Amino acid sequence: MTALVVGASAGVGRALSEALAANRKPLLLAASDPEDLNALAAHLRLVYGATVVTVAADARDPEAFAERLSAVAAEIDDIDELYFPIGFSRRDDKAQLDADASLAILNSNLTVVAAVTARFLPSLLRQPKARIVGFGSIAALRGRKANVIYSAAKRGLESYFESLRHFAAGTGVVVQLYRLGYIETQQSFGQRLLFPVVTPEQVARHVLATEGRDFGVRFFPRFWQLIALAVVWLPWRIYKKLNF
Amino acid sequence: MQSRDGVPRAAHSFVSFDGGVRARGYLQQPDRYRFWRGRLDETPRISRGAGLSYAGASFLADGLSVSHRAFDRVLDFDSGRNVVEVETGITLSALHRFLSPRGLYLPVQPGHGRISVGGCIAADVHGKNQTRDGTFINQVEEVTLVHPAHGTLQLSPQRDAELFRLTCGGYGLTGHIVCARLRASAAPIPWVEIRAAPFASAEEGFNHLRGAARDADFSYTWHDMSTAGDGFGVGFLIQGSFVPQERAPGTTPGIAEAPVLSADGRARLPVPLLNRLSTRMLNSLYRWQQRSAHKGKVVALADALFPTHKAQAYFQLFGAAGFREYQAILPYAATASYVDAIRSYLRQKPLPITLSSAKTFAGSRELLRYTGDGISLALNMPAGADADMFMEFLDQRIIEFGGIPNIIKDSRLPRAVVDACYPDAGRFRETLRAFDPKRLFRSDLSERLKL
Numbered sequence: 001m002t003a004l005v006v007g008a009s010a011g012v013g014r015a016l017s018e019a020l021a022a023n024r025k026p027l028l029l030a031a032s033d034p035e036d037l038n039a040l041a042a043h044l045r046l047v048y049g050a051t052v053v054t055v056a057a058d059a060r061d062p063e064a065f066a067e068r069l070s071a072v073a074a075e076i077d078d079i080d081e082l083y084f085p086i087g088f089s090r091r092d093d094k095a096q097l098d099a100d101a102s103l104a105i106l107n108s109n110l111t112v113v114a115a116v117t118a119r120f121l122p123s124l125l126r127q128p129k130a131r132i133v134g135f136g137s138i139a140a141l142r143g144r145k146a147n148v149i150y151s152a153a154k155r156g157l158e159s160y161f162e163s164l165r166h167f168a169a170g171t172g173v174v175v176q177l178y179r180l181g182y183i184e185t186q187q188s189f190g191q192r193l194l195f196p197v198v199t200p201e202q203v204a205r206h207v208l209a210t211e212g213r214d215f216g217v218r219f220f221p222r223f224w225q226l227i228a229l230a231v232v233w234l235p236w237r238i239y240k241k242l243n244f
Numbered sequence: 245m246q247s248r249d250g251v252p253r254a255a256h257s258f259v260s261f262d263g264g265v266r267a268r269g270y271l272q273q274p275d276r277y278r279f280w281r282g283r284l285d286e287t288p289r290i291s292r293g294a295g296l297s298y299a300g301a302s303f304l305a306d307g308l309s310v311s312h313r314a315f316d317r318v319l320d321f322d323s324g325r326n327v328v329e330v331e332t333g334i335t336l337s338a339l340h341r342f343l344s345p346r347g348l349y350l351p352v353q354p355g356h357g358r359i360s361v362g363g364c365i366a367a368d369v370h371g372k373n374q375t376r377d378g379t380f381i382n383q384v385e386e387v388t389l390v391h392p393a394h395g396t397l398q399l400s401p402q403r404d405a406e407l408f409r410l411t412c413g414g415y416g417l418t419g420h421i422v423c424a425r426l427r428a429s430a431a432p433i434p435w436v437e438i439r440a441a442p443f444a445s446a447e448e449g450f451n452h453l454r455g456a457a458r459d460a461d462f463s464y465t466w467h468d469m470s471t472a473g474d475g476f477g478v479g480f481l482i483q484g485s486f487v488p489q490e491r492a493p494g495t496t497p498g499i500a501e502a503p504v505l506s507a508d509g510r511a512r513l514p515v516p517l518l519n520r521l522s523t524r525m526l527n528s529l530y531r532w533q534q535r536s537a538h539k540g541k542v543v544a545l546a547d548a549l550f551p552t553h554k555a556q557a558y559f560q561l562f563g564a565a566g567f568r569e570y571q572a573i574l575p576y577a578a579t580a581s582y583v584d585a586i587r588s589y590l591r592q593k594p595l596p597i598t599l600s601s602a603k604t605f606a607g608s609r610e611l612l613r614y615t616g617d618g619i620s621l622a623l624n625m626p627a628g629a630d631a632d633m634f635m636e637f638l639d640q641r642i643i644e645f646g647g648i649p650n651i652i653k654d655s656r657l658p659r660a661v662v663d664a665c666y667p668d669a670g671r672f673r674e675t676l677r678a679f680d681p682k683r684l685f686r687s688d689l690s691e692r693l694k695l
Contacts, residue, residue, distance in 0.1 A: 009276060010275040010314070011275070014275075033276060033278060035277040035278075035281075036277050036278075040317065042319045042320060043318050043319065046318045046321050047318055047342055185275075186252060186273075186275060189273055190253065190254025190255075190271070191254075
């Protein structure tokens with residue numbers, strides 16, 4: 001059985017791919033850049049002896065992306081785990097992006113996840129045990145003036161995973177969404193952040209350690225749960241004055 | 245700060261590992277190949293590996309340091325020829341973890357596993373038996389170099405040999421060294437027997453060292469120079485050789501992750517703990533510890549390659565003020581005079597020499613490569629005005645005796661000393677300027693030495 005990692009080439013996706021390879025899990029890795037994918041695949045094969053197949057495709061075109069993936073997947077072992085550490089944001093995402101730019105963010109964070117899941121869900125439901133893992137963001141807790149479209153996409157992703165979990169209830173498919181706090185990636189690099197960052201490797205270890213647990217949604221790191229409570233319940237008259 | 249190449253830049257405070265140079269600049273940490281393929285702007289820049297250089301080789305005040313940290317993968321392995329291709333952000337320790345189970349290792353590597361392969365190429369470092377193995381360039385088959393004006397270049401001893409030799413030992417000034425193909429050597433067994441043989445004077449130690457370099461896989465001396473009185477220069481000849489199969493432990497040693505080492509972590513103690521008294525105690529303790537190795541002790545190959553892993557607290561004892569290292573190759577004929585000069589100086593102006601260690605070197609001098617025939621002697625001491633005065637004294641002795649100082653070990657080394665000691669310094673500058681007239685790749689080290 002093979003694990004599919006969508007958005008595998010950097011950050012959490014790369015760390016997750018490495019952790020899965022270290023666990024001897026055959027991998028189907030997807031990302032936009034063939035050079036990044038080839039480097040990662042070579043490393044995983046040489047260092048871990050992993051079986052790795054790659055697909056380079058553009059997530060901004062979800063239908064074509066899903067089509068390419070399912071064509072390649074048809075040639076290999078059955079998929080029983082889907083991981084979506086995919087995400088795309090822009091620092092100028094401040095409520096003034098045009099339709100194309102907005103759609104690129106929505107497609108890369110949400111639509112492509114739905115499109116790929118739709119392709120693989122029938123076979124996952126036939127498995128005695130399977131897993132679909134999404135990665136949300138604390139940016140989705142409450143709308144704010146930065147990361148406007150990105151936050152909307154991530155909140156949409158939460159709703160999508162809630163529905164998916166409901167749909168898969170009673171089957172062997174476990175649906176999990178990790179709401180990630182600050183992660184040491186390009187998104188957070190060089191920013192002054194209020195709370196500690198964790199490494200992609202820590203995220204990957206946590207995801208693998210919580211396999212099979214039907215918790216629905218979980219914060220990582222867990223302390224974000226308390227911060228989330230404070231953010232959500234903060235009165236509007238105070239919230240609107242925050243510059244973040 | 246968002247840059248034209250799409251990868252964020254962050255203001256960053258840099259410090260050399262010895263604590264001697266501090267600078268504010270910008271740090272960028274790309275993690276995708278499109279960065280190298282894309283249009284790099286002409287901001288003065290330099291690559292940064294582990295950031296462990298004693299000199300300020302990976303940063304520049306107001307300049308851009310491009311971290312290779314995310315480019316740390318094994319890309320290819322030719323088991324027939326023992327050639328491995330890696331991204332140059334890979335650490336020596338990670339590479340050793342890959343090579344060791346295949347019965348291979350890199351004979352030329354410095355003493356800490358956190359150092360990156362890129363840093364080793366850029367400084368053309370030496371290992372534990374320079375006489376036999378040469379410097380790091382001897383293991384390099386090919387490098388991939390990225391330069392904004394030249395694009396991506398493949399360099400090897402056969403392909404653009406002059407630029408290859410300028411890059412290996414070029415302190416990162418020819419461009420970003422992104423990938424490298426390295427030739428590994430067979431490690432007959434992952435165990436090494438270490439023997440420490442005592443000697444009564446520095447000169448005796450150097451004589452033993454010359455013989456040991458021919459026979460052993462690893463050889464260096466340790467000297468006690470913490471006092472200029474009786475016992476100055478006494479120490480141990482430390483030799484390591486692969487253990488014969490019949491005497492090897494029946495197990496395979498585990499290879500642990502190299503302990504975290506950084507310039508900031510090294511400087512955590514606000515005050516230095518090494519003074520003349522504690523240095524003498526430290527040296528006595530080390531001599532006592534070596535007793536167990538008189539008859540030989542078997543250690544894992546990784547422990548022999550990276551002895552600093554178990555002694556890195558030593559660097560922290562210097563505290564925030566830092567330390568200085570003076571490493572220089574002296575012609576054999578001059579070693580006795582050099583050691584006498586050191587002893588005379590220390591008699592008049594006592595200074596805690598915390599570490600003194602020597603290796604034999606062989607080879608011809610070329611460009612700014614730290615190589616040549618003779619004895620390479622390294623001296624450590626706490627940073628400060630006394631240390632700087634002592635190092636200026638050593639600068640003059642090195643010029644007088646026809647030696648060369650190690651550029652990558654000294655964040656203070658003046659241009660005049662380099663020009664006096666390295667006959668090819670002018671050629672290095674000319675060749676570099678011919679390749680890169682705008683001199684885009686710059687560092688604190690290159691600015692100081694006007695490279």
